[in-house]
Amino acid sequence: IIPSNQPTFIPPEALFYDSFERGFPSSDFWSTEGSEEWVATSSNPHSGMMALMSPNLYSDDFTPQNSSVTFTYADPLFEGGSLILSVLAGTRMPIDLFAYIVDGVVLGEISDQNMYDPLEIPLGPGAHQVTLQYRFNPYGMEILPVDIINPIGGVYIDDVHLMPMPTSNTFFDGFESGDFSGLNWGFSGEEEWMVDSSRPFEGMFSAHVRTEDIVASGDYSQLDLAVDLTDAAFIQFYFYAPVAMPYESFDLRVDGEFLTGLSTEDETWRQGGAILSSGPHTISWRLMKNPSGAPEELLASMPPPDYRLGEVWLDNVSLLTSTPSFVENWDTGDFSANPWTLSGDVQWRITDSEQYNGTYSATVGQEDFEINSGVSQLSIDIITERGGALKFHVIPSVSGPFDMASVKMDDIPVLTFSTPENDWSEQIISIQPGKRKVTFEYFKNDGNLDAEILGSIPPPPGWDGQIWLDGIEFMANDEASF
Secondary structure, three states: OOOOOOOEEOOOOOOEEEOOOOOOOOOOOEEEEEOOOOEEEOOOOOOOOOEEEOOOOOOOOOOOEEEEEEEEEOOOOOOOEEEEEEEEEEOOOOOEEEEEEEOOEEEEEEOOOOOOEEEEEEEOOOOEEEEEEEEEOOOOOOOOOHHHOOOOOEEEEEEEEEEEOOOOOOEEEOOOOOOOOOOOEEEEEOOOOEEEOOOOOOOOOEEEEEHHHOOOOOOEEEEEEEEEEOOOEEEEEEEEOOOOOOOEEEEEEEOOEEEEEOOOOOOOOEEEEEEEOOEEEEEEEEEEEOOOOOOHHHHHHOOOOOOOOOEEEEEEEEEEEOOOOEEEOOOOOOOOOOOEEEEEOOOOEEEOOOOOOOOOEEEEEHHHOOOOOEEEEEEEEEEEOOOEEEEEEEEEEOOOOOEEEEEEEOOEEEEEEOOOOOOOEEEEEEEOOEEEEEEEEEEEOOOOOOHHHHHOOOOOOOOOOEEEEEEEEEEEOOOOOO
């Protein structure tokens, strides 16, 4: 099995999540019907190791056929929200297509995809049935242009999650409405920001502004977002900003105060963000033309950097709630109790072979890898206004050069384990204010030694080639009492 290079991530507010890592159907929410059934497959996952795949309905006589999978959410008290999924519709009209249907009403059709795209299906209050349908020869044609059949074939679905209607302290806008109607957007300075499809981070659209549309030096075009928070939160966004001084500047501001400059010198989108206290705020993204007032003839005589386009794109603006104090002891038997992200060459798993307390612990080790050298990561984002402390218990039965384990904060190691231990030890790390990514990482053969050389080295006494993790507790400051 070759896993995707994308992590499996469970949104913390999700009412339902399925990435089909346990097969299909994995719960009573799902049913399938039609000529043949949909199945879980490892051939083309969007994240993790599995995805849901439609059957191959092709026949030499071009018999029209359908196959459907239906998600049923029967809670009559559901207040509304969205079913969000990753879709790869490897179909070609008029040969085949993918349709999505809500309560018997066709909302849309998709075809001609070569990569996964997110699909958000809005749902009103009450119970719903969402049907995902693969149709072969939907128009009953007697002759089909088989030379244009998509080599991907059929439809792949992954990362299905049901999100409730956003509260005042959570939101997301990927500008997929094609305009600024998704949130309480406003403008300051020259109103040159637009939503277009010129360079989205993902999906179809992003917000966009160009220096050349701003008339005079020292003028700016600013996109504003007004929020009123009941608790501290984190504003997160993605930007692509190939801009350069002295031609222009692009920066993030909160309540009119400069916070940080934003720029990119390659073709990679970057993530930005800021912690916000409770109360009303205005978050602003400002592009200013020639902020230092350099003479026009000087600017014209200067060769700009190769990367400069003099344009800015903004996408996937979201507000993330601050992390409450929590305890993780894996009592659910999986990683669903908190917003864990699993990534790497193999995934951490839940076991009952060792536990600090309760029934389970999380683990990964040599036996999980089919390759000679690789890494497995278990991560969680912690958002705090004032910081906190993270306590956990670990058995790191590892030893170089066979393997090692570490704990990272924002991808920087803060703890490293490289000698075998056979009993639980307690560790505490400090969490600084802001958004912090904590990663528990296991590395098999991090020196990538040849298997024969590694096999000739005797392991030390007590080495199991495995790590166990349990008894995790986060306490936000003002509550911490470790």
